[in-house]
Amino acid sequence: MKRSIRRGERAESVIEAAIRVSGVASIVLVLLIFVFVLREGLPLFREYSFVKFLTERGWQPTLSPPTGPWFGLLPNLWGSFLVTAGAVVLAVPLAVGAAVCLAEVAPRGLRDLLKPSIELLATVPSVAIGFVGAAAINPLVKDLFNLDTGKSALAGSIMLAFMAIPTIVTISDDALSAVPKTFRDGSLALGATKWQGISRVVFPAAGPGIIAAIMLGIGRAIGETMVVIMVTGNAGVLPDKGLWHAFTHSVRTITGTIGAEALEVGYGDAHYRALFMLGVVLFLITFALNFVADLALNRRGRRALQ
Amino acid sequence: MIGSTLVNDAGTAAPVAEGNSAAAIAKPEPSQPSSAPAKIRVTNLSFFYDEVQALFNNTIEIPDRHITALIGPSGCGKSTFLRALNRMNDEIPGTRVQGEVLLDGVDIYGPTCDKVILRRRVGMVFQRPNPFPKSIYENVAYGPRVHGEGRKSRLDEIVEHSLRRAALWDEVKDGLHKSAFDISGGQQQRLCIARVLAVEPEVLLMDEPCSALDPASTFRIEELMRELQKDIAIVIVTHNMQQAARVSDTTGFFLKGELLEVGPTLRIFSKPDDKRTEDYIQGRFG
Ligand SMILES: Nc1ncnc2c1ncn2[C@@H]1O[C@H](COP(=O)(O)OP(=O)(O)OP(=O)(O)O)[C@@H](O)[C@H]1O
Numbered sequence: 001m002k003r004s005i006r007r008g009e010r011a012e013s014v015i016e017a018a019i020r021v022s023g024v025a026s027i028v029l030v031l032l033i034f035v036f037v038l039r040e041g042l043p044l045f046r047e048y049s050f051v052k053f054l055t056e057r058g059w060q061p062t063l064s065p066p067t068g069p070w071f072g073l074l075p076n077l078w079g080s081f082l083v084t085a086g087a088v089v090l091a092v093p094l095a096v097g098a099a100v101c102l103a104e105v106a107p108r109g110l111r112d113l114l115k116p117s118i119e120l121l122a123t124v125p126s127v128a129i130g131f132v133g134a135a136a137i138n139p140l141v142k143d144l145f146n147l148d149t150g151k152s153a154l155a156g157s158i159m160l161a162f163m164a165i166p167t168i169v170t171i172s173d174d175a176l177s178a179v180p181k182t183f184r185d186g187s188l189a190l191g192a193t194k195w196q197g198i199s200r201v202v203f204p205a206a207g208p209g210i211i212a213a214i215m216l217g218i219g220r221a222i223g224e225t226m227v228v229i230m231v232t233g234n235a236g237v238l239p240d241k242g243l244w245h246a247f248t249h250s251v252r253t254i255t256g257t258i259g260a261e262a263l264e265v266g267y268g269d270a271h272y273r274a275l276f277m278l279g280v281v282l283f284l285i286t287f288a289l290n291f292v293a294d295l296a297l298n299r300r301g302r303r304a305l306q
Numbered sequence: 307m308i309g310s311t312l313v314n315d316a317g318t319a320a321p322v323a324e325g326n327s328a329a330a331i332a333k334p335e336p337s338q339p340s341s342a343p344a345k346i347r348v349t350n351l352s353f354f355y356d357e358v359q360a361l362f363n364n365t366i367e368i369p370d371r372h373i374t375a376l377i378g379p380s381g382c383g384k385s386t387f388l389r390a391l392n393r394m395n396d397e398i399p400g401t402r403v404q405g406e407v408l409l410d411g412v413d414i415y416g417p418t419c420d421k422v423i424l425r426r427r428v429g430m431v432f433q434r435p436n437p438f439p440k441s442i443y444e445n446v447a448y449g450p451r452v453h454g455e456g457r458k459s460r461l462d463e464i465v466e467h468s469l470r471r472a473a474l475w476d477e478v479k480d481g482l483h484k485s486a487f488d489i490s491g492g493q494q495q496r497l498c499i500a501r502v503l504a505v506e507p508e509v510l511l512m513d514e515p516c517s518a519l520d521p522a523s524t525f526r527i528e529e530l531m532r533e534l535q536k537d538i539a540i541v542i543v544t545h546n547m548q549q550a551a552r553v554s555d556t557t558g559f560f561l562k563g564e565l566l567e568v569g570p571t572l573r574i575f576s577k578p579d580d581k582r583t584e585d586y587i588q589g590r591f592g
């Protein structure tokens with residue numbers, strides 16, 4: 001009896017240790033990657049000023065001295081922001097709406113059919129999505145808005161929204177479904193309508209989970225490379241003709257720049273290092289997003305769902 | 307089919323006749339509930355989960371300003387019966403009702419009855435305290451808010467009044483904006499009672515309200531019930547025989563979906579008509 005308890009305890013401590021080791025290992029791994037990227041990127045500032053990196057409005061790596069080259073973070077950052085923000089505006093209402101329908105309205109059978117299908121969408125390779133974008137969305141945007149070319153931030157936003165929606169839908173649906181039935185019953189029993197219960201009790205209770213879902217969706221959109229290379233044109237400067245003009249014209253995103261130019265650079269030269277510095281910035285952004293998502297999930301989530 | 311069948315989403319508000327205040331003035335002694343006016347009259351109520359019948363032809367009168375206890379072994383249909391009185395069963399797909407439930411003489415399953423309005427008049431307290439993940443204040447204000455009360459001063463009044471009625475005010479008045487999860491289970495259950503009282507129900511249904519609570523909290527809730535009984539009709543489901551004997555005026559005994567016996571609590575507990583009632587009360591089964 002005593003013996004088996006002790007053995008159980010030992011097994012438990014082994015399992016605990018294993019979990020701790022793998023947890024620490026993944027943190028260490030991420031840190032190592034970050035350090036590597038940083039180490040490759042930082043020497044850029046030996047030959048190119050840090051201030052110029054932050055303030056330069058252009059990205060012209062091949063421009064020859066004395067005018068160039070230009071390694072401006074801003075056009076890349078702006079492009080990423082524009083495409084991602086557009087994707088969020090398009091994806092969030094659609095995806096959260098779909099999640100509410102799935103969790104609260106759809107009959108069980110339909111939900112069991114729809115949810116796996118939506119999750120399947122998340123597994124479509126991004127090259128395929130990019131190809132669809134280039135073949136279908138670019139011409140559509142071009143014709144709709146009478147542009148010279150459909151390669152635009154807008155097309156990028158549409159495709160990224162398409163990619164983020166499955167993630168947001170399924171995780172939001174999980175969050176909504178995890179809200180205890182007793183909350184819904186409590187609300188109904190007070191004479192509230194089903195929708196009052198959903199909007200005032202269920203939705204706020206699932207809020208942290210939905211925020212996390214959105215963050216993860218955005219994370220996927222921000223990190224996406226292939227699609228943006230294929231549909232945004234991957235060229236562009238800071239906007240000077242207004243937001244709509246910027247949306248309907250080509251942009252350059254952080255991921256697009258890295259993806260398109262990484263294979264052309266010489267090892268160790270300034271261009272190479274500048275691409276790594278872009279990588280550092282991307283790293284920091286996704287890191288911050290994940291951190292916020294985590295905060296939302298843990299801080300309020302655990303309490304709301306007890 | 308007897309009476310009306312379940313009607314989902316009956317359109318408009320029912321112009322229900324209010325109260326029977328004249329009769330209520332002559333409030334009978336609690337020991338003679340049979341002469342009390344009926345707040346709810348249930349006739350031949352049967353209930354089905356899909357094709358499985360859970361209630362069989364039950365008939366009972368729920369007197370106003372009295373406490374009616376429902377007892378019986380687990381799975382005999384007490385909760386089902388209770389939920390039939392405020393149409394909470396409507397939310398379970400595939401269910402069906404037969405028979406008649408009259409609230410102040412109006413059929414709650416009739417075509418003119420709006421279940422949203424019905425549930426304001428017939429409130430419910432659940433077995434496990436189920437406060438919303440909101441502050442104490444917002445929990446109590448929830449009902450009035452969804453019914454359109456937006457004035458802050460009025461809400462403040464309602465919240466205080468309801469918490470006082472639920473005997474919780476003194477304990478929480480300094481932390482009204484704390485999370486409702488930060489108080490004890492017993493306090494949470496009283497909060498849930500306050501939340502129901504905030505919509506001024508005429509009937510209060512309580513499904514084993516004390517089964518998750520300690521004796522002290524149970525005692526407080528029983529005290530509270532006796533206080534509330536002065537104004538409203540209360541129906542309580544309980545597995546605790548002492549509790550039924552302590553608080554109720556009328557007791558109904560359920561067995562396998564059938565109300566075997568209904569009568570004054572004193573009589574049911576001393577010399578019930580049915581042998582099975584006696585066996586159950588004396589703990590010989592269930
Ligand atoms: N949602 C449901 N779907 C199908 N059958 C149900 C459902 N809820 C209850 N039942 C069945 O109806 C019968 C009565 O259940 P009910 O919950 O009303 O019993 P109860 O008297 O409240 O029991 P307890 O004392 O354990 O709470 C049981 O046989 C139960 O299995």
Ligand SMILES: [Mg+2]
Binds near residue numbers: 384385
């Ligand atoms: Mg029950």
